Amino acid sequence: MVENIKKSSIIAVWFIFLSFPLVVLRVDYIDKTIDYRWHNILWIGIGAFFISWVWRYFLKRKNESDKSSEGKNQGTSASTSRFQVQKIFEHKFALLGILIAAAIVPQFMSTYQTSIFITAMMYVVLGLGLNIVVGMAGLLDLGYVAFYAVGAYTYGLLNLHFGLGFWISIPIAGVLAASFGVLLGIPVLRLRGDYLAIVTLGFGEIVRLVLENWDVVTRGPSGIPGIPKPAFFGVKLGFAGNMTYLFYIILALVVIAMVATRRLQSSRIGRSWVALREDEIACQAMGIDTTKAKLAAFGLGAFWAGIIGVFFAAKSSFVSPMSFTFFESAIILSIVVLGGMGSVLGVILAAGILILLPEYLRFMADYRLLIFGALMVVMMVFKPGGLITNIRQQYTLPKRNSKEELAELHSSET
Amino acid sequence: MQALNESGSFFLELFFSGLTRGSIYALIALGYTMVYGIIGLINFAHGEIYMIGAFVGLTVAGILSILQFNLIAILVLAALFAMVYAAAYGYTIEKVAYKPLRGSTRLAPLISAIGMSMFLREYVILAQTPDFVSFPALTEGLFDLGAFSSMIQPTELVILIFSFLMMAGLFILIKKTKIGKAMRAISQDREMAMLLGVNSDRMISLTFMIGSALAAFGAILISAHVGQINYNIGFVVGIKAFTAAVLGGIGSIPGAALGGIILGLTESFATGYVSSDYEDVFAFGILVLILIFKPAGILGKSTTEKV
Incomplete structure (x- = not known):
């Protein structure tokens, strides 16, 4: 004392x-x-x-606890695996609850509140996208905002020059952002974690600087105003109606992104990402094409950023390079880190905490980034796994008599 | 003849401004490279330490100028305080954000460093100001260059002279003293060095402190030259200094100095002869190209990973 x-x-x-x-x-x-x-x-x-x-x-x-868990690691795997299966179910219920709660939100809330929730959900999708790159594949990408910018400007420019609409822009922006992702992926394939971080950071800055200085095409720092919101089957909705409509669009995007990430995680490519994250050399030795896995991670991660970029442009009806600074990347990254790398529920929770909390705790607003930064350090020091540590899918053997099992083991050995 | 003369002096102007920039990049790059050499970590918060050094320098210079000290005393004391404080910040950051993470995954210290860098930026915004503030021209009156002033400004000459002196001092420290020997030993093989009685924790702290002090020194010199600072100055300079460190071969001290100067000259000529809009794009472009074609840098040794 x-x-x-x-x-x-x-x-x-x-x-x-x-x-x-x-x-x-x-x-x-x-x-x-x-x-x-x-x-x-x-x-x-x-x-x-x-x-x-x-x-x-x-x-x-x-x-x-580090010391005490070292000795006990073996032998308890059987009991923990059942526990973990149960936990996955709990996660599913939690997710369902959040979704149902989210679906009824706009009915009870003012337009302003709805708009805040839309922002939070945009960050959920961005977090899920970055989660593919950072959380699953373990490639630290600090220039994620570049793909977001690519998406937003795709819609802004296509609309400005060719009058293309929201829905047609979404797939175009997604594919374009994904190809940018692959394009960035190719040169950085050989780089290890920390170099990769810096190059992606540089890439993000290059994209922003190009947007700012290439006046002829992007209108430079003044940005693109008057980007239309999506029309509801040709019907023009009012301001409040528009917000509600955007709310359900983003909710649908969140669900699609969640399902996609879930499915990806347990797919062949998802498992190879995890292998890549854990040990690149061992992963290569197991016959996984690391080039393909890395490029796929970059491409798929960027795809979501591109789509949300379009959505962002529609929601704010104005894009300028100012929206795509490094700090946007840092916020998305802190969502992934705080939530727990690779964990879907964690990303939702973290986006909720990081985006909604400062909105409602106004006195905190000035200290928001200060707290983000401190949180990132604290999380890394005390709980590197994040709020909700991702649970790996495990295969449990069907229950059988242990004697039978032993006998089988013996027979297969001889 | 007149045109030739003009283009010649334009060239020299660019050359010296590039050299000036480069020597500042080099001073900061040394901090990156020393830390990387000793614990294999990219200290993302290094640019922020540079920025804090500038703000401490501004505070000290402000107080002393209100107390009407003479210019040289202000310069010396401001630089001294900035270096001491930067060293203290570097020491604390290492203890808080990096030391508890030794032996964890590769990604963890990096994310912790990004968090630290965000924290420090916001800290300065909240404690001081989010706006640009003017920084006193402390180094302006030190030299009278007379006829040469069209090619090189006196503030630039001060930067060149002092940063080269600093670097020379660092080389002597690393190559000739016992501390330097201990540092080199740790960067070669930490465990073996510890077995031979080197206090590795203390050496790591010392490395952070020296690197931070150099960055703060650079910050004072360049802020006095540019005339204004804000919370954001550390970000771009930090990335560029890192580029310089990678260009020269990260972990190599002469490499950092060389890389800084090459980067400064390239940037200066590119902005002078091509376009000033894309000044930062050149630096990042160089970084990407080097990492693709020669990741080990100019003076770095390429290492193969053993399994």
Whole structure:
């Protein structure tokens, strides 16, 4: 106890020292004035004191559980596998519940609320898309927003120049974004995790810079205004009606994306992605074509971003390069990381937390990105698996008499 | 003749501005490369440390100029404080975000680093300002160049001289001192170095601190040259410095210096002779090309992965 108080106090003093010139002082160089904010010292001190205490406690607990689980890993697999099958069912019910709740939301909510929920669901689909690349295949893509931009601009430009509609733009944008994904995939095939991250980051920035500077085609930083919303079988809906319609479109997209991801996960390609993530060399040795698997991951991940790009353009009826900065990528990535890499329910939960919570806790809005950043660090340190750790599909043998099994084993050995 | 002379001086102007840029990239790239060399991690928050260094420098310079210190004292103290604080931030970041992750998956420290970088940007926005603020021209009056001022500005000359001095100091530290030897030992084989009595945790902390201090030093010099800073300056510079580190061969210290200068010159000539709109595209383009054709970089050793 005394030890802890001493340690935390030292840390509190250290953080006060660190934050002093930035948090307490603010100097205006032109007016020659210094703005003192002494009260902040108190907050930093108290915050650092308690957070460091909690931090140490959880770190200790994590280390202890790591040690104790090492010895017990063998032998319990049979009992856990049944447990996990049950858990998958629980997930299914949870998903169903969320969907039903979501479906009735627009009937009770104002247009503004509906619009927030639409945004949250857009991030669910984006998260599911990035989940394919990062969560399943383990390729850290920091330029995911580029594909989102490709989708949005595809609709914006096709509509501006050729008058194409929303529904026809969706498949075009999806395919275009997917081919961009493959295009990015080809040069980075040989790169390992960290290099890959930087190159994709660079790619994302290149796309944004091109959109900003290629005035002739993209109208540059001023963007494309007046993008129409989808019409409901030719009927023009009002503003509120439009929102409700968009809501159900995105809900349908969420369901399709969820089912698709689920099916992909247990398909041949999905399993090869997991193998790729776990150990690339072993994966190659097992005869998996890693080139094909990587390109498929990039392409399919980008496909969803392209589609949501179209949706984004329709919803906000305006696209400009400003919407596609690195921070958009970072938010989508934090959804995937927070939710648990590769986990569908986790992505939904995380998108809900990260997008809805700041909307409803207005006082938090300024601190949103600060908390996102801190959450990413905390998650990686304490719970790298995310909120809902993805459960691998397991095959359970049909129940049989153990003696029979033993006999069979013996006979097959001899 | 007149035209030739003009194009010649334009060339020299671009050359020196490229060299200046390059030496700043090199200073920051050293931080990336040292950390990568020692623990194999790309410290994504490095650009943010550079930015924090600039803000600390601004605060110190502001206070001292209100107290009416003379310009050289302000410059020295601002740089000193910025370096000390950057080192302290680097140390803390390593302890909080990277050290608990040693021995986990490859992706985890990288994501933690991105989170840290987001956190620091927002921290500066909230604690200081989201807008551009002007930075005092501390280095302007140090030299009087007279006739040469059309080719190179005095602030650029200051950057060149001091960054080369810093790099030289670092080379001596790495090659000649016991600390440098310990660092090199850890980057070759961490376990073996520990067995031979090198305190690896302390060396890793020290590496972060040195790298951060160099970045902050660069930040003060370039901010005094450009004249304004905001929370976002670390992002682009960070990526470019990383490009420089990769270009020279990540993990190699002379490589980082060389890579920085090559990148700076390329960018400067490309913006001067081709188009200034796509300035950043050139840097990213170079990065992508290098990673495709020579991932080990100019001075790096290509390693084969053993199973």
